[in-house]
Amino acid sequence: MLPSGLMTGSAKPDLPEPAGDVVASLARTIAAAPPGSAADEEARLYRALAPRVRLYGLKHLRDGARADDLAQQVLLTTLERLRAGEIREPDRIASFVLGTSRAMVIDLLRGERRRRDLVERFIPTFAVTEAPGEPLDLDRLGQCLERLSERARAVVTMTFYAERDAAEIAAELTLSPGNVRVMRHRALAQLRLCMEGADEEVPS
Amino acid sequence: MRPQRCRRPIPFDALVDYWLDDRPAGDPSDIEEHLFGCAECAAGLEAIAAVGEAVRRLGQEGRLHGGLGPSLLERLEREGRVIRRYRAAAGGHIHCTAGANDHLVVLELAAEDLADVERVDLLHLAADGTLLQRVRQLPVIGGREVVWASPGDLIRSLPTCDMAVRLLAVEPQGGERLVGEYTLHHTAYRPGPESPASSP
Numbered sequence: 001m002l003p004s005g006l007m008t009g010s011a012k013p014d015l016p017e018p019a020g021d022v023v024a025s026l027a028r029t030i031a032a033a034p035p036g037s038a039a040d041e042e043a044r045l046y047r048a049l050a051p052r053v054r055l056y057g058l059k060h061l062r063d064g065a066r067a068d069d070l071a072q073q074v075l076l077t078t079l080e081r082l083r084a085g086e087i088r089e090p091d092r093i094a095s096f097v098l099g100t101s102r103a104m105v106i107d108l109l110r111g112e113r114r115r116r117d118l119v120e121r122f123i124p125t126f127a128v129t130e131a132p133g134e135p136l137d138l139d140r141l142g143q144c145l146e147r148l149s150e151r152a153r154a155v156v157t158m159t160f161y162a163e164r165d166a167a168e169i170a171a172e173l174t175l176s177p178g179n180v181r182v183m184r185h186r187a188l189a190q191l192r193l194c195m196e197g198a199d200e201e202v203p204s
Numbered sequence: 205m206r207p208q209r210c211r212r213p214i215p216f217d218a219l220v221d222y223w224l225d226d227r228p229a230g231d232p233s234d235i236e237e238h239l240f241g242c243a244e245c246a247a248g249l250e251a252i253a254a255v256g257e258a259v260r261r262l263g264q265e266g267r268l269h270g271g272l273g274p275s276l277l278e279r280l281e282r283e284g285r286v287i288r289r290y291r292a293a294a295g296g297h298i299h300c301t302a303g304a305n306d307h308l309v310v311l312e313l314a315a316e317d318l319a320d321v322e323r324v325d326l327l328h329l330a331a332d333g334t335l336l337q338r339v340r341q342l343p344v345i346g347g348r349e350v351v352w353a354s355p356g357d358l359i360r361s362l363p364t365c366d367m368a369v370r371l372l373a374v375e376p377q378g379g380e381r382l383v384g385e386y387t388l389h390h391t392a393y394r395p396g397p398e399s400p401a402s403s404p
Contacts, residue, residue, distance in 0.1 A: 098236055141262065163279075
């Protein structure tokens with residue numbers, strides 16, 4: 001059974017996320033411990049790496065639910081392999097997780113054969129669900145978008161909502177693709193600061 | 205969770221290009237290897253993903269308006285939003301209203317010589333010339349028109365009135381010139397079994 005911390009996703013918000021060397025240290029501890037006895041380390045490793053696998057899944061699968069499944073499957077596989085002592089270099093756990101993610105995405109894109117198999121094998125036993133991230137604050141994003149120029153806002157919304165690439169946006173707005181990319185970089189950096197509260201002028 | 209500092213962070217621009225598949229052709233493995241081992245850069249990518257998801261949600265919830273382009277309007281219509289459109293050339297008059305189900309009321313304002321204009325601002329004026337609103341740096345569509353989308357709720361709340369819209373080309377040095385003026389003759393929305401006017 002996996003540790004209860006995985007069931008809740010309850011991270012202490014002020015604790016720093018483990019750095020790469022800490023993640024490696026967690027992997028070494030799990031690999032060296034009797035199977036299932038390093039519950040706290042497994043929970044910390046899961047919480048550190050699952051969001052990155054989810055992002056990788058979002059990037060390549062473009063589907064939140066499938067990305068959630070991927071994160072769960074990759075981390076379950078990783079923990080099982082660590083427990084079984086099948087990962088030769090726990091120090092390179094991040095690379096192992098990336099490699100596993102790649103392989104699983106390929107499999108998913110080929111028809112989800114492996115996904116069904118893993119779900120059947122693990123889900124009834126572990127029923128592990130990583131808690132989703134902070135809910136999106138749409139009101140705040142709306143306020144942050146309002147602070148962009150109309151043109152920059154159009155570039156952002158055309159990118160993410162209309163799903164147009166830089167060349168298509170450039171053609172529509174009579175700009176160069178390079179100009180669109182620069183505007184997009186600046187606008188997203190500004191939105192990130194605004195969403196993180198670093199932009200004090202944004203109304204609360 | 206507060207990520208540890210990264211010794212060699214991936215530039216934010218590169219993260220954006222990676223996320224949007226807009227990177228110069230090449231193997232993304234180096235970025236992906238780094239992201240799996242680096243909490244700070246992963247947090248940067250997560251922020252980009254979160255903004256993208258939130259923008260999508262705003263669109264799906266029908267909360268986008270203002271200077272929208274054809275691709276955005278097309279997407280909104282594909283998702284079932286009702287859009288009432290009015291088109292006018294510079295100097296034109298628009299007889300407009302909003303129907304009960306209109307989600308957006310869109311003005312498509314054509315003007316000459318917009319292709320080389322660096323910045324276009326839009327002014328809303330009351331019938332007596334009072335400035336109601338100035339919108340800065342609108343996107344110019346196809347080098348020939350500006351599209352302005354107002355929420356249907358807002359338009360339905362207006363009384364019958366006349367207004368004007370002006371498009372100004374703003375020079376980098378700060379000078380301005382009028383590139384288009386449009387007169388709006390708005391008829392108030394009257395709720396009832398049928399909307400007060402059909403689409404134009």
